Amino acid sequence: MLPVPMARTLGAVLALALFGPKTIAQEQPAATSKPAVAGTLAPAAKTLRYHLQVRLQEDGRTIDGTCRLTWRNPTEQATSELRFHVYNNAWADWNSVWLRQARMFESQPRRPRAWGETTLHRVRLIESGATEGKTQGEEDPEDAGQELPWHYLAQPPAPGPGPGGPMDRTVAQLTLPQPVAGGDRITVEWEFTTVMPPAFRRSGSDGRGGYLHAVQWYPKLGVFEVPEGGGPAHWNCLPYHYLTEFYADFADFQVELTLPERYLGKVGATGSLLSDPERQADGGWLHRFSATNVHDFAWTADPDFLVFQRSFQARDHRDQTEEEKVAKALGKHPSEVVPGSTQMILLLQPEHREYRERYFHAMAKTIYYYGLWYGPYPYETITLVDPASDARATGGMEYPRLVTGGVYKGNPERWLQPEGITVHEVGHQFWYGMVANDEFHHAWLDEGFNSYSTHRVLDKAWPPQRQTYDVWEHRRYGRRPAPAPAFAGNDARSFLSLESLPWPAVDPWLPSGQLALRHHGSLEVFLAELPFLTYYPEVERHAFYGLRSSFDFHWNDPLAKPSYQVLGWEMRTVNGYRRPALMLESLARLMGEEAWIRTLRDFYQSWRFGHPRPADFAQTLQIHGEGLGLRASHEAFLPLDWSSLWNQLYFENAGLDFAVKRLLNQPSVTDAKKIDGFADPETGPWDVTVEVIRLGDFRAPVQVEILWQDGQREWHLWDGQTNWWRFHQENSPRRVQQVIVDPQRQWLLDRNWLNNSLRDRPERKRSRATGLRTLLWAQQIVHYFGGLG
Numbered sequence: 014m015l016p017v018p019m020a021r022t023l024g025a026v027l028a029l030a031l032f033g034p035k036t037i038a039q040e041q042p043a044a045t046s047k048p049a050v051a052g053t054l055a056p057a058a059k060t061l062r063y064h065l066q067v068r069l070q071e072d073g074r075t076i077d078g079t080c081r082l083t084w085r086n087p088t089e090q091a092t093s094e095l096r097f098h099v100y101n102n103a104w105a106d107w108n109s110v111w112l113r114q115a116r117m118f119e120s121q122p123r124r125p126r127a128w129g130e131t132t133l134h135r136v137r138l139i140e141s142g143a144t145e146g147k148t149q150g151e152e153d154p155e156d157a158g159q160e161l162p163w164h165y166l167a168q169p170p171a172p173g174p175g176p177g178g179p180m181d182r183t184v185a186q187l188t189l190p191q192p193v194a195g196g197d198r199i200t201v202e203w204e205f206t207t208v209m210p211p212a213f214r215r216s217g218s219d220g221r222g223g224y225l226h227a228v229q230w231y232p233k234l235g236v237f238e239v240p241e242g243g244g245p246a247h248w249n250c251l252p253y254h255y256l257t258e259f260y261a262d263f264a265d266f267q268v269e270l271t272l273p274e275r276y277l278g279k280v281g282a283t284g285s286l287l288s289d290p291e292r293q294a295d296g297g298w299l300h301r302f303s304a305t306n307v308h309d310f311a312w313t314a315d316p317d318f319l320v321f322q323r324s325f326q327a328r329d330h331r332d333q334t335e336e337e338k339v340a341k342a343l344g345k346h347p348s349e350v351v352p353g354s355t356q357m358i359l360l361l362q363p364e365h366r367e368y369r370e371r372y373f374h375a376m377a378k379t380i381y382y383y384g385l386w387y388g389p390y391p392y393e394t395i396t397l398v399d400p401a402s403d404a405r406a407t408g409g410m411e412y413p414r415l416v417t418g419g420v421y422k423g424n425p426e427r428w429l430q431p432e433g434i435t436v437h438e439v440g441h442q443f444w445y446g447m448v449a450n451d452e453f454h455h456a457w458l459d460e461g462f463n464s465y466s467t468h469r470v471l472d473k474a475w476p477p478q479r480q481t482y483d484v485w486e487h488r489r490y491g492r493r494p495a496p497a498p499a500f501a502g503n504d505a506r507s508f509l510s511l512e513s514l515p516w517p518a519v520d521p522w523l524p525s526g527q528l529a530l531r532h533h534g535s536l537e538v539f540l541a542e543l544p545f546l547t548y549y550p551e552v553e554r555h556a557f558y559g560l561r562s563s564f565d566f567h568w569n570d571p572l573a574k575p576s577y578q579v580l581g582w583e584m585r586t587v588n589g590y591r592r593p594a595l596m597l598e599s600l601a602r603l604m605g606e607e608a609w610i611r612t613l614r615d616f617y618q619s620w621r622f623g624h625p626r627p628a629d630f631a632q633t634l635q636i637h638g639e640g641l642g643l644r645a646s647h648e649a650f651l652p653l654d655w656s657s658l659w660n661q662l663y664f665e666n667a668g669l670d671f672a673v674k675r676l677l678n679q680p681s682v683t684d685a686k687k688i689d690g691f692a693d694p695e696t697g698p699w700d701v702t703v704e705v706i707r708l709g710d711f712r713a714p715v716q717v718e719i720l721w722q723d724g725q726r727e728w729h730l731w732d733g734q735t736n737w738w739r740f741h742q743e744n745s746p747r748r749v750q751q752v753i754v755d756p757q758r759q760w761l762l763d764r765n766w767l768n769n770s771l772r773d774r775p776e777r778k779r780s781r782a783t784g785l786r787t788l789l790w791a792q793q794i795v796h797y798f799g800g801l802g
């Protein structure tokens with residue numbers, strides 16, 4: 014999901030006032046979604062099969078029926094229990110772990126509009142044993158029937174009144190009469206009723222019998238596995254925590270879903286529709302879905318949906334440069350890496366019809382680029398759901414083959430909403446959907462990889478729209494906020510615009526600004542939209558640089574800290590998304606694009622339909638990073654020590670901050686006998702000293718660029734193991750004009766780029782420009798807060 018719910022920003026309101034809503038194109042939606050082609054994937058590893066037969070009641074939020082599942086114990090160890098997630102019970106009362114934690118984490122805890130709840134009526138043993146045949150098809154009725162004991166698992170810690178404390182009901186434990194040995198199977202069947210809450214935190218309905226987003230709606234088996242670091246297999250099945258998402262095994266699903274007539278043809282699901290819906294005796298409509306190799310099954314329905322379908326074809330989205338780069342890195346022909354087609358389904362709210370093309374475009378770009386980089390999207394369909402306006406809490410979420418977007422009316426194209434949310438959620442099909450890590454413990458393995466990939470796509474598919482023009486020999490950048498008359502170059506208008514400050518003078522341009530403002534973008538949007546006076550300073554605009562706002566936080570938890578145990582939501586945002594995305598982009602820049610492409614592709618391909626752990630990525634990194642390192646101007650080479658880097662990146666909480674400490678051009682001694690026997694400070698020669706220091710504890714190699722007076726640039730290397738590095742040269746015929754540590758910005762993890770460079774002499778032109786800019790910013794900020802009223 015996205016780290017924060019999308020919020021309508023002040024800037025959005027302002028822009029709406031300035032620009033008005035876009036003209037809505039008139040087009041009739043498709044009548045109904047047609048059945049997709051038969052599955053092209055092999056069935057899941059025969060570990061898990063679900064067969065759900067359920068009915069949605071007239072109220073549009075009560076689902077009841079049966080959930081039959083066949084599980085094969087994939088370990089070598091027997092177990093005499095099964096554990097299930099019953100996460101809809103997080104909304105059943107204030108005793109749930111989720112709501113208790115919400116009250117702890119949020120100063121003003123949100124509350125559901127009404128409770129939701131899953132009631133497990135009973136569970137029967139259908140069959141167990143070593144043979145597979147018996148569980149295929151209908152079982153012999155005589156075999157069926159034995160009711161099994163089960164209970165909700167008390168969750169430590171359970172503080173509070175009463176014996177045993179408040180009772181969470183999000184994990185059910187079922188006791189088996191006979192243990193299931195390694196490799197053996199068991200089939201059980203639950204009878205259950207789920208009442209979805211009015212939309213709250215990822216799941217629910219609009220509460221009025223319309224839109225429904227059914228997630229975590231059935232008893233879902235936990236994962237029986239060997240723990241990280243080895244030991245006997247155990248059930249990894251934690252309760253629903255405030256800071257975490259989900260973890261389950263890959264399975265094949267058969268879902269028979271009967272819905273009230275108003276939902277006919279207005280349904281989206283993880284699976285493919287197998288046939289046309291069938292009318293039932295009671296007037297309901299039966300929809301049959303199947304899905305292979307997915308680890309969850311979500312569905313959604315809304316009588317108001319506009320249903321659109323479109324085939325994704327790579328040929329409509331070719332990026333020749335990127336294709337050639339990937340093909341070269343993999344030693345393939347470009348035609349071998351171009352992703353194949355798939356069916357895109359868009360379920361759109363009528364009031365958001367204006368976004369149809371933008372949603373489709375963003376879906377297609379994601380399927381194209383992720384497919385190109387990592388491997389083709391293998392399922393027949395991908396469904397994107399635009400949540401109802403009164404159920405926005407279900408937006409910005411990912412489920413296998415089905416994701417939710419979310420958008421407000423009137424967003425101009427350059428805001429990239431709904432594009433950003435769409436790329437992120439569709440991208441989760443790869444990181445989460447297929448490479449399916451344990452999100453309780455390692456949220457960064459999907460969110461971090463996906464944030465990294467999202468930003469790469471945004472950079473490729475929507476390069477910043479900026480204008481460049483020269484005025485008085487200064488290059489200026491800006492994004493024209495409103496149509497303005499065209500001027501010839503070198504005109505007075507630019508005097509009022511903001512001149513670009515070339516790095517290293519500014520970073521980020523709100524260094525310690527209010528994160529909330531940065532995050533929601535309202536201030537940036539405000540500045541960008543303020544007409545005529547302001548040109549948004551496009552200072553080395555790069556999608557990743559926005560992630561550096563996470564340096565506003567103290568990173569108090571190492572990346573290795575289990576996600577459900579980090580300090581709070583902000584730390585989850587940093588450790589789940591931004592920090593790992595910055596880390597991955599840093600690694601990419603250190604390794605070079607080709608080796609990096611191989612690294613990520615290998616990791617993806619190796620763990621597709623599997624559950625990787627952090628050590629698996631570390632190992633992939635080690636393999637592909639072997640022999641790579643940093644280069645200097647003069648043949649020097651410094652190999653990268655991947656295990657040291659990994660330890661610091663993952664286990665330690667060390668901060669990385671390189672800085673230039675000193676740049677000194679000292680007139681050399683020309684007469685050693687004279688007290689002031691120095692060279693002319695203007696003509697030299699000089700004794701030159703450059704000092705670079707490490708302010709953080711993170712020890713890493715880095716390049717240092719020395720720019721000489723005559724324009725020559727030299728790259729030196731520092732291994733970063735000691736606290737400082739010095740370059741000293743006596744009787745130099747030229748001065749050092751500028752020093753930059755990490756000139757290629759390989760280390761996006763460097764907490765402060767402001768101290769990465771030092772000049773010999775201040776640049777007057779730049780300081781004048783800074784003064785002017787500061788004045789204008791001050792004016793705009795006063796304007797901004799004045800407008801808050």
Ligand SMILES: [Zn+2]
Nearest residue numbers: 014015460463
């Ligand atoms: Zn996400």
